[in-house]
Amino acid sequence: MKLCGVSEPEEIPISELKPGIDVTFEISEAVVAYFDILGFSEKKNDEEIEASLADFSGALILSARQNHNIRFNIFSDCVFLSASIKDASELLSAIRFAFLGWIADGMLVRGGISIGSYKEIRTAAQDMSSGNVVSSLFSGSGVTRAVRLENGPAALLFTDNACKEFYSSKYHEPIFVLDDHIIIGWSDERQALYQFAALSLIRLLKLLAIWNDKYIQIKEKLLNNIRYSSTAVGDHLFLLSLAIPILSLPVITSEIRGEALSILKIEPTTFEYFYENLKDSCNAWLDKTENKMLLALADMDSSIPQSLDFKSCK
Structure with missing residues (x-):
């Protein structure tokens, strides 16, 4: 059956269908670091959990005030830090500043750091969401690798060969090896x-x-x-x-x-x-x-x- 005066719908191949996504922020060549609190899932005291979250984020927020070229994405006991590769040295400075705060508060934090892409996106679904939705969507090769690297056997900053070579050759950063894990030095203090x-x-x-x-x-x-x-x-x-x-x-x-x-x-x-x-x-x-x-x-x-x-x- 055809409706009078209405043309037939155009057929569009599935391969040409695109999701309703807008990239709101992007760094094509970035250094990305991911951190979380070691032992957080085993904590049992509610007041301590809340204090840990306050101390964890507080050190990061203070670091952000000192390092304006670094992007901080904090959620619960986790954080992503990202920066253009030209600001790679400042990213490590921001991490080390936060580390001093974490140690002063008795907190052990583990991280992974990598070079790759980083982008934040917004979807059509988010635009339609109600007020009871809180979401932060980000992706990229740097994000994926940083998360994978973070799972090392200590509260240290783990990395891969590419990131190690970059920081070692360009900035002469201290590099350590623990079994088959590569580590960038926390601090020289x-x-x-x-x-x-x-x-x-x-x-x-x-x-x-x-x-x-x-x-x-x-x-x-x-x-x-x-x-x-x-x-x-x-x-x-x-x-x-x-x-x-x-x-x-x-x-x-x-x-x-x-x-x-x-x-x-x-x-x-x-x-x-x-x-x-x-x-x-x-x-x-x-x-x-x-x-x-x-x-x-x-x-x-x-x-x-x-x-x-x-x-x-x-």
């Missing part, structure tokens, strides 16, 4: 790396008191944080200076101390020798306000079981 390693060691000690296969991978990640810090600092006494005051805490049992020394590859006789000569320094370490805060922050993560009561330290 010794104190920040010390806090990062100390936070990891204290949480590792908690897990050493628990004989549960569930935590094997977490233990390895925390240990890798310590290994990285020691390598990045480049001081052969770094592990000793880290281990002596922490392993001398009154709540650390001799069994846990022995196991910790074993996995850190520190000879017990070496530990005892230095400890006998550094007892006063160990007490001074514990008396410092920032180290008392460090112990409290290490104890507050509910994704780490409360097997040791570090709050009892005086």
Whole structure:
């Protein structure tokens, strides 16, 4: 049946049908980084979860105020940072600024960074959506690779060969290797790396008191944080200076101390020798306000079981 005066509809091949998508922002050659909070899915305390989100985003927002050429896309415990490749150095500066804030708040964050495309899109469906829809759509090869790279065995910044070669040759950035994973250095500030390693060691000690296969991978990640810090600092006494005051805490049992020394590859006789000569320094370490805060922050993560009561330290 034909309607009078109405022409037949034109046939359009399926291959020519296009979705109703507009690209609202695009960087064809970008550096893209993706981060999330390590252990976030295991947290059990609602107040702590909310505080973690505030601290995580707060460090990023402060970084954004310092780095105007970097795009920050924050959602829950995750964030994408992107920038044109000409601003690649500023992107790393923005990441390191945020890292200092995360460590100051006792937060371990893992990331992946890659070179590729980045774009933000808006669809026709979004234009028709009601007020109860919140959406942020983005894609690109840089996004995909950064997410894939992020899944490494530590709270570090993982990358691939192409991104490593770019940052190494153009900016002489420090590059490290952990098994088959490539890492771009977090920071060159010794104190920040010390806090990062100390936070990891204290949480590792908690897990050493628990004989549960569930935590094997977490233990390895925390240990890798310590290994990285020691390598990045480049001081052969770094592990000793880290281990002596922490392993001398009154709540650390001799069994846990022995196991910790074993996995850190520190000879017990070496530990005892230095400890006998550094007892006063160990007490001074514990008396410092920032180290008392460090112990409290290490104890507050509910994704780490409360097997040791570090709050009892005086």
